[in-house]
Amino acid sequence: MLDPTDLRILRQFQAAPDLPTADLADRAGVTPTTLARRLDKMRAAGVIRAVRSVINWPSLGYTVEVSLRVQLDKTQPRAFDEFLAQARKIPEVIEAQTFLGQVDARLSVIARDMPHYQEVYRDKLLTLPHIADIEALMHVSRVKFDETLPL
The missing domain is CATH 3.30.70.920 (Lrp/AsnC effector binding domain/regulation of amino acid metabolism (RAM) domain)
Structure with missing residues (x-):
């Protein structure tokens, strides 16, 4: 299941999914490599299904x-x-x-x-x-x- 680091990454990713990887990693308190690896793992597991635009x-x-x-x-x-x-x-x-x-x-x-x-x-x-x-x-x-x- 998800550990506290995964949850921290998800909180930041939900808040700003369009941030550059380095900025998102900084906000989540991990390295860009760790962020990318964990996001890929959550995508593969179906935790993150998509990133999309919301149109008004x-x-x-x-x-x-x-x-x-x-x-x-x-x-x-x-x-x-x-x-x-x-x-x-x-x-x-x-x-x-x-x-x-x-x-x-x-x-x-x-x-x-x-x-x-x-x-x-x-x-x-x-x-x-x-x-x-x-x-x-x-x-x-x-x-x-x-x-x-x-x-």
Whole structure:
């Protein structure tokens, strides 16, 4: 498992993944060689899956975000697989989750504005297979968005 040095490296890496190796190593209190070796080891073990850019959707004109809670017709044996396969093809669906319980799936959908959302909803989302019920929750504000772990 991870030792205290690995955790220290991860804390610093989460905070500033784009820092040059030497600066990140200095912040983590290790040599650049040790940092590189340990990061490679954590990548190989699947601890670090990716480094990515987070894009501010409103700056690109996507001002509407909606969460859809979906109940599927579970009498169909492949309902989940077929629903998710089609949902993945919709560019405006930026996240899909499945659940146990009354809600089977949740989709996060972005749109430029309400007319665009209505178009996506009518023409793409409502055509997804095996939907028994769907509830739309309009996002009003993002109170917290943080993908860093408390290491």
